[in-house]
Amino acid sequence: MSSRSRLVKDTIKAGRIEQYKVRISEITSGHDDQLSEFLNQNITLVPAPRSSITRESDLWPALEICKLLQSLGLGTVAPCLTRKVPIKKSSLFFNADQRPSIAEQFASMAVENYVPTENITLVDDVLTLGRTSIAGASKLAERFPNATIRVFALIRTMGVIPEIDDILSVQVGTITYYPASGKCSCNP
Numbered sequence: 001m002s003s004r005s006r007l008v009k010d011t012i013k014a015g016r017i018e019q020y021k022v023r024i025s026e027i028t029s030g031h032d033d034q035l036s037e038f039l040n041q042n043i044t045l046v047p048a049p050r051s052s053i054t055r056e057s058d059l060w061p062a063l064e065i066c067k068l069l070q071s072l073g074l075g076t077v078a079p080c081l082t083r084k085v086p087i088k089k090s091s092l093f094f095n096a097d098q099r100p101s102i103a104e105q106f107a108s109m110a111v112e113n114y115v116p117t118e119n120i121t122l123v124d125d126v127l128t129l130g131r132t133s134i135a136g137a138s139k140l141a142e143r144f145p146n147a148t149i150r151v152f153a154l155i156r157t158m159g160v161i162p163e164i165d166d167i168l169s170v171q172v173g174t175i176t177y178y179p180a181s182g183k184c185s186c187n188p
Contacts, residue, residue, distance in 0.1 A: 012125050015059040017068075023154050024068050030032065031170045038152045043075035044115040047085075048124035048136050049083040051090065051100075061125040065154055069123070076116055081136055084110040096129055101182055105135030111143040118147045127153035129174040130184045138177075139178050156186070 011019040015132075026037065034066040047062035054060050065075040100108075122136050133151045138150040140149050156171065177184045 001103045009126060009157060012061070012155055015061050015064070018063055018066060018070055020061075024065070024072070025063065027154070027170055028072065028074070029102050034170055034172050035152075036151050038121050039069060039074035039123075041075070042117055042119055044078045044117045046081050046115065046118045046120055046122050046140065047070055047077070047080055048077050048122055049109060051088065052086045052135065062123050063184075064126060066123050068112050075121060078113070080111055080113045080115060081122070081140060082110050082112055083108055085175035090106050090128065090132070099129065100131065102131045102177065102184065103130050103182060106138055109135060109139045111139055115140075115144060115147070118144065120147050120149045122151045124151070124153045125155065127151070127156045127186065130186050133175055134163060134184050137177050144151045165188065 008019070009025075012023065016166050030041070046065040047060060047066045049062075050058070050060055060079075063077070063079055066075070066079070069075055070077045087100045087104055087108045088098075116127055121142065122133060124132060127133060134152075136150060137149045140147065155184075173186060173187050173188045175184055
């Protein structure tokens with residue numbers, strides 16, 4: 001099951017839209033109670049920025065996920081969080097200390113335009129350490145101080161775990177930022 005879960009993650013990272021549709025359907029079916037605060041018609045869906053500056057022709061997985069969620073009536077897409085300076089791509093580094101820090105992430109982002117509601121869900125394809133989420137949510141909170149900001153990820157990686165029981169496990173938790181160390185943790 002762990003090997004299969006890594007293959008699923010790889011197809012998501014590769015931008016296979018059909019996999020997005022399958023996973024979104026699995027996640028949203030029967031989990032309305034858990035997800036209603038994150039995904040509903042009154043939510044603004046903000047795609048997390050890629051590590052590079054996005055050009056019109058580039059695949060932007062988080063934006064594609066937002067569009068699919070919007071097509072299901074689960075929010076309105078506002079691609080207002082952008083990358084103004086490219087950073088290292090996190091997935092290229094196995095060691096967490098080599099990945100971009102929260103400060104690097106934050107400094108490289110900008111908020112352009114507006115969001116139609118004060119309930120924002122920052123959407124990403126894969127949540128690993130939570131650094132992009134913390135930086136993005138912080139950047140959005142700086143621009144929209146009265147907004148409620150949540151994070152939705154299609155997949156959450158859990159490091160090197162020898163075996164897992166199931167690929168689909170809808171979880172609601174908290175990402176905590178520790179300013180003294182510059183790190184964050186996801187629970188669960």
